[in-house]
Structures are given as structure tokens and as C-alpha cells.
Amino acid sequence: MVSIKDVAKHAGVAISTVSKVLNNYPNVSSDTRDKVNRAIEELGFVPNAVAAALSSKQAGRVAILIDLNTRTQAIDEISMQLISGAINQAVLMNLDIITVFFSMIRDKSVEELIRYFKSQNISGIIISGMNRESKQLLELIASKEFKIVVIDAPVYNESTSSVWIDNEKAQYDVAKKTTENIDCKKILYIAGRTDDYISGERRRGVERLAREFKLKLTVKQGEFNEKKAREITLQYGKYNDLIVCASDLMAIGAMKALIEMDIFRPICGFDGLALMGYVGKQMNTVKQDFYRISSEAVRELNYLMNGGCGRNIKLDYRLVRMKYEDIIC
Amino acid sequence: MVSIKDVAKHAGVAISTVSKVLNNYPNVSSDTRDKVNRAIEELGFVPNAVAAALSSKQAGRVAILIDLNTRTQAIDEISMQLISGAINQAVLMNLDIITVFFSMIRDKSVEELIRYFKSQNISGIIISGMNRESKQLLELIASKEFKIVVIDAPVYNESTSSVWIDNEKAQYDVAKKTTENIDCKKILYIAGRTDDYISGERRRGVERLAREFKLKLTVKQGEFNEKKAREITLQYGKYNDLIVCASDLMAIGAMKALIEMDIFRPICGFDGLALMGYVGKQMNTVKQDFYRISSEAVRELNYLMNGGCGRNIKLDYRLVRMKYEDIIC
DNA sequence: ATGATTTAGGAAAACGTTTTCTTAAATGAT
DNA sequence: ATCATTTAAGAAAACGTTTTCCTAAATCAT
Numbered sequence A, B: 001m002v003s004i005k006d007v008a009k010h011a012g013v014a015i016s017t018v019s020k021v022l023n024n025y026p027n028v029s030s031d032t033r034d035k036v037n038r039a040i041e042e043l044g045f046v047p048n049a050v051a052a053a054l055s056s057k058q059a060g061r062v063a064i065l066i067d068l069n070t071r072t073q074a075i076d077e078i079s080m081q082l083i084s085g086a087i088n089q090a091v092l093m094n095l096d097i098i099t100v101f102f103s104m105i106r107d108k109s110v111e112e113l114i115r116y117f118k119s120q121n122i123s124g125i126i127i128s129g130m131n132r133e134s135k136q137l138l139e140l141i142a143s144k145e146f147k148i149v150v151i152d153a154p155v156y157n158e159s160t161s162s163v164w165i166d167n168e169k170a171q172y173d174v175a176k177k178t179t180e181n182i183d184c185k186k187i188l189y190i191a192g193r194t195d196d197y198i199s200g201e202r203r204r205g206v207e208r209l210a211r212e213f214k215l216k217l218t219v220k221q222g223e224f225n226e227k228k229a230r231e232i233t234l235q236y237g238k239y240n241d242l243i244v245c246a247s248d249l250m251a252i253g254a255m256k257a258l259i260e261m262d263i264f265r266p267i268c269g270f271d272g273l274a275l276m277g278y279v280g281k282q283m284n285t286v287k288q289d290f291y292r293i294s295s296e297a298v299r300e301l302n303y304l305m306n307g308g309c310g311r312n313i314k315l316d317y318r319l320v321r322m323k324y325e326d327i328i329c
Numbered sequence C: 001a002t003g004a005t006t007t008a009g010g011a012a013a014a015c016g017t018t019t020t021c022t023t024a025a026a027t028g029a030t
Numbered sequence D: 001a002t003c004a005t006t007t008a009a010g011a012a013a014a015c016g017t018t019t020t021c022c023t024a025a026a027t028c029a030t
Helices: A004-011 A015-022 A030-043 A049-055 A073-092 A110-119 A132-143 A167-180 A197-213 A226-239 A248-261 A274-278 A290-305 B004-011 B015-022 B030-043 B049-055 B073-092 B110-119 B132-143 B167-180 B197-212 B226-239 B248-261 B274-278 B290-305
Strands: A061-066 A097-101 A122-127 A147-151 A160-165 A186-191 A216-221 A242-245 A283-287 A312-315 A318-322 B061-066 B097-101 B122-127 B147-151 B160-165 B186-191 B216-221 B242-245 B283-287 B312-315 B318-322
Touching: A004 A015, A004 A030, A015 A030, A049 B049, A061 A073, A061 A290, A073 A097, A073 A290, A073 B073, A073 B097, A097 B073, A097 B097, A110 A122, A110 A132, A122 A132, A122 A290, A132 A147, A147 A290, A160 A167, A160 A290, A167 A197, A167 A242, A167 A283, A167 A318, A186 A197, A186 A226, A197 A216, A216 A226, A226 A242, A226 A248, A242 A248, A248 A274, A248 A283, A274 B274, A290 A312, B004 B015, B004 B030, B015 B030, B061 B073, B061 B290, B073 B097, B073 B290, B110 B122, B110 B132, B122 B132, B122 B290, B132 B147, B147 B290, B160 B167, B160 B290, B167 B197, B167 B242, B167 B283, B167 B318, B186 B197, B186 B226, B197 B216, B216 B226, B226 B242, B226 B248, B242 B248, B248 B274, B248 B283, B290 B312
Parallel strands: A061 A097, A061 A122, A122 A147, A147 A160, A160 A312, A186 A216, A186 A242, B061 B097, B061 B122, B122 B147, B147 B160, B160 B312, B186 B216, B186 B242
Antiparallel strands: A283 A318, B283 B318
């Protein structure tokens, strides 16, 4: 392996000079710079990022945590969007990013998590999908040992930021919009996982709607689970005028149930998955731009790691009607 | 940051002794071992993997290459399966794995690719989805600078292995099975991307079937693109008795076309995506176990990196009829 | 022309490990 | 009891960088 030492010798300069050229330091004459660059070229030298990371005490790496265990189509789509957004932004900002998958760290204690991050020189973390599995992550966030950006949960201290959309308002909006064209007295709400932060928010949104318009609201726990949503709909669907689901996946479950029972009820979902383009029915939903969300998260993490103070970044969403033609590319 | 030096001082031993304890070297008395372990405990010491990687000249890291640019549902699902399988296997084998996304390296020359891998201390690579974007990767494979496992393309030299399923036979099998219950004289085959290795294989499979059973075969290039498959089906679907597609996604496109034209033709797909459970129609397809494929790839890479010689690992597939109940979990 | 300031470039320490030698102590064989 | 062998543990070099400090030369102001 050809090292900086070889380059220095070949160019007839000191190691430190090569390093300065490599890192675009000012105090190098263009003569020397050329000489060094020529040597680099001739020797095919590639700087070793591992050594550089060890040597420089600078910030360290950024990690994005992705849940690998929840195996559903919907999660695949969201995860990949999050990953894409984060990586592209990181490349743009020249950050060393690493994708860490939950299965690698699941069931580990906070200490072990911290261990892992420390051992990997990770000092900035992006966390999405805070839920019951993430209790440890919450502890991690509280510890202030790292700079952290949380997606969709406005919990923060000075070393933590969050990137989120207003789930309460979004749920309200999409449900309201769907009621507008129909005669709606009774709403069935299929809620998300009880201990998910966003579940509470969304539920409050539909509750506010019911209150404001004096609608009868039935709330059932769907756990973000398609099958469960189907069962709930089979049981309660026909007694309601509208079925509001806290996720697209559950909306699909509800739709299947309606088809089975051969009745029609309007449904609305939440997330704006491309998957919705494949289910054959149109549906109102809240389209979240996960790609954008995680790009923003990376940008915010960079801000934190450069000494910025924690804050909440609110992003917008769009109400859309999903159908085949909207999605296919 | 507490380092091995602090541990040594605290335990009253030399640095090298701590290192020996850390790496379970034999020549350490249990007394010393205990002393060191106590110090590690008390100081909350976490070994720095970066430093260790720099110091030890050992094998280096494993990378799995995932394409991030082809933005479709199907790819999301396959990618996530590949990632899951690889990561879980790597954790099991205690390998340091890193997921590298194509967008980070796309449009870069082979030299730059090699640069990247070198700089990241990567010496083993898993490559999937060899196609026109991957020409550079082919060069990389030829270079023998790294140990490489290619998924679904049996190209190898002594430092390269491949993990694959018999695409020719699988395409033959699924198409044959679908013909069995119908009166089939004419087949429309919607092929994959011309320069994809697997496309050629699959095409040969259906050609063999046509030859053996004296069927009229019309082959059109679908490019693994749903929209294109839809268009092809709109144009040629009604003149054929069976539509065989080189991927599930194209099968979905074909299905949409049939629905639009309000005619029925049996269709078969390829891949066994969970997505197929959402499209509302049953379809025969070839189920590939991508999770298993990439676990095997990691195992094989480990074998190569330990001095093993390149070889082909053939995995099996299953013919399945995909429908809602099969998929939902 | 002189002294003060800037600048280019080098020497060497540091980052946190692993690994190779060495040495002193402990054990074994006679 | 002596010498040979094994064993535990430490010293120090190495890995490939970055960074700090220093020196000599060059530039500037007077």
C-alpha cells in the first residue's frame, strides 16, 4: 500500500507538506503543490480514510438508524427513501455517513449502543420511527453524549434536534377533506401503535375534527398493522360513514375488508406510499416526503455537530389522492 | 475519551497486556486478566475500532453494493431483503460490514471506485444487479484487487464467486406450469433489460419452452419497466394466449393493461415480490429468496477472504401463486 | 539597510490500537 | 542444585494520517 510517506519521499518534501496539499491548506506554494500532486498521481496514492479519522479529532461520523426487523413493504419504501435522502445529502456535504441497521443493535442496552457508536467513531445520529423498541434510544438521546436528530418526535435538548411534520394537523386535514364530499356523521378511526409518538398526534387530529363537527368517533387500535385494520373494519366498518386510518398500510387492510364485505365506504390513509398506486382503489392520504425529511435531518445534524443548538424543524406535507397514474414512472 | 492507555495505567499493567486481554490472547495469567477487566469495567472503556483497524493489517471490511437510483417499489423490496440478509449474516460471522449505495459511486470510473474501497479499508465486495450501470463493476471484478461475490451472474476468476439461481430454468418452469391448465398456442414474452445478464438467461428459458412445445413466441423488450410492459400488452396482449414477464413489476404493468382492455389472459411474473400481494389478482411467479441469497453471498465472501478459491453457488427457487393471503403477515 | 512581520516548509508528537521483541520469573528435567 | 525450557508481562515500533510547533527565508515598513 502506498502511503503519504511514499508520496513525500517521491516528491522530495515532508509528510506534513503532503498532508497540507491533501487538505487544501493555504501555506503551500503552487510549485510544491504541483510537485506533490504529480507524485500522488504517479504513485496512485489513495489517502486512507481510517487513518485520517483516527488522527484528526474532528467531529466523526454520522449514522442513520434504520429499523430492519419490521418486515413490511411499507417500511421498505420508507426506509429506502430515508436512506436515499440521507446519503445523497451527506455526499453533498462531504460527510462520512454510515447506515446502521437496527437488527445489528436491537435488544442491546443503551450502554452497548453507546459502545457501538463510540467504537465506530460515530458522533452524530439520525433516528427515525421512535417507538417501543426505541426506549433505549430515548435514553441515548437524553444522555447528550451525541448529537442527534430525531425524525417525527419533537423531543430535544440542546444537543438534539428534530425534523417533523405536524401529524395532528395533517390527520385533521386529510380526514376533513375526505368528509367534505360525503354525508358523514360517524367516523371509524384505526389508530397506530399506542406507544408511538406520532400515533398520539394523529389521533388528536381526528379527535379535534370530530369535536369541531360533532361527529361520532370510534377509535380502535390498529397497531400500524394491515391485518388488524382489516379485522377492525370487518367488525365496525359498516356502522360508519368514513374510515380514517393512521397509515396507508392500514388503509389497505380496511379496503380489503370492504371489498370482502362488498360495501363501499370512503377511506383515507397516511404516508403517501407508492404502494398505494398498486392497490387498485383511489384514496386520500397525507404525502410525506421522506427523502426530503432525511436530507433535512442530515443538514441539521451537521449544524448541531458544528456547535449549533438543538431546535425543531417543521416540514410540510401534501394531501393527495393516490392512484395508479400518479405513481407509475 | 478513555483509551487503552488509561486502562493500562489504572490496572497497573502495560498497554500490550491490555491489548492481549482484549483480544483473548493466551499468555495472560487469570490474575492479570481479572485486574484488566476490572479496570475496563470501572473506566467504561470502549475499544476504538478505527484505531484497531488501522493498526492490525487484517483482512478489512466487507461492503455490499446497493443501487439507490432505480426508484421503484420493487427495487426497494429487493434491496432491503438483500441488505437484511447480508447484515444479519455478517453480524453472525462477526464481520465488519458496510452498506455502500450506488449513488455514492455512480458515474465514477473504476479507478475512483477502487479509490473509494481502498480509502475505506474495504477488501471484500458483494455486487448485485449487474447491468449497464455496472460495466465499471465488471472491470473491478476483472482487476482481482478485491475479493468479490457477484449475485446472479456466473462471471468469476479465482478471487470472485457468484451466488445465483438458474434463471433460464426458472423462467422455463414458471411459464410451462402456467401453460399447463390452459389452451396455449401463442406466448407474448416481455423481456428485461437487454444488457442485463439475467435477461438473456430468462429469455432463453421461454425460448426453449416455445421450441419444445411448438408455441409461437413474440418477444418484446420491457426493460424491467412497468409502464413499458403495460404498453406492450396493450398492443400485443390480445393476440396471445399467455403473457410471460421477466419480472413481477412488468407483470403488474401487463395486468393493468388487460384490465384497461377488459380482457383476460393469464400472466406470469418473476421474483416473488410481496408487492404482488397488493395488486388484487393472482399470478404465477418465481419466488427468489433474496435474504438467503445475500446471506450466502456474505458467507462466500468470508470464504474467499480467508483464502478460498472462487466458485459458483447455485441456490433454488420456488414456483408460487401470489395472492393477498400468502403475503400478509 | 535594518528590524518587524509574514510565509513556506519541515520535524516530531499525537491519535488508539496491534504486534514483535525482550526480559525476568517460573517451571521442568537431570 | 544446575541448566534448559516455558511462561507472563513489558517496551517499543508500527499503522497512516493530522496538527502543532519551529525555523529559515522572504516580504514589508521605515
